[in-house]
Amino acid sequence: EAQVTQNPRYLITVTGKKLTVTCSQNMNHEYMSWYRQDPGLGLRQIYYSMNVEVTDKGDVPEGYKVSRKEKRNFPLILESPSPNQTSLYFCASSSLLRGARYGYTFGSGTRLTVV
């Protein structure tokens, strides 16, 4: 089954403790992206990647890092989480070759709480 898999689904952590949220897709998509979803604000893009070793900042990149060492994986790293990073996070992927009409495939989300 074609899918984007995120782990963990739920995470509670303390301020300053480094964490990684993993994202993996099995569709050979070139494009991968991280979004955060906050009430009333919709989805805001954190980082995106057009292909292996090619990453770029989205609209809200502060406090986050990403890497794209393999095509299928795009982990999101919070080096020193703070309470304002409490949010629902989504990983998404898309095929650049097939074109924009197919939109994104989303993971199921990671609900992060930083206390």
Added chain:
Amino acid sequence: GEDVEQSLFLSVREGDSSVINCTYTDSSSTYLYWYKQEPGAGLQLLTYIFSNMDMKQDQRLTVLLNKKDKHLSLRIADTQTGDSAIYFCAAVTGGFKTIFGAGTRLFVKA
């Protein structure tokens, strides 16, 4: 910068039609989308419309695009309780970036 706006809530009775509206700012957007998010799940692509189209119909879904006013709407005919969800309007901007609206929460009353 580019923006997509939509109302936050809509309540309809089961069997009625629902119309969710959206406006966007980037006139060069090539594709516009509607995504559906059910509780506890990620977003799923419902339908899309290409910028040179005015209307697209897919079973109970009708998408209308007014490119002059940069207005997009999603009509759901014969709305069912299973249609209760958050609906996101989205637009592709320069490159491959997609901008999402804040989402419209649709409540369907039995």
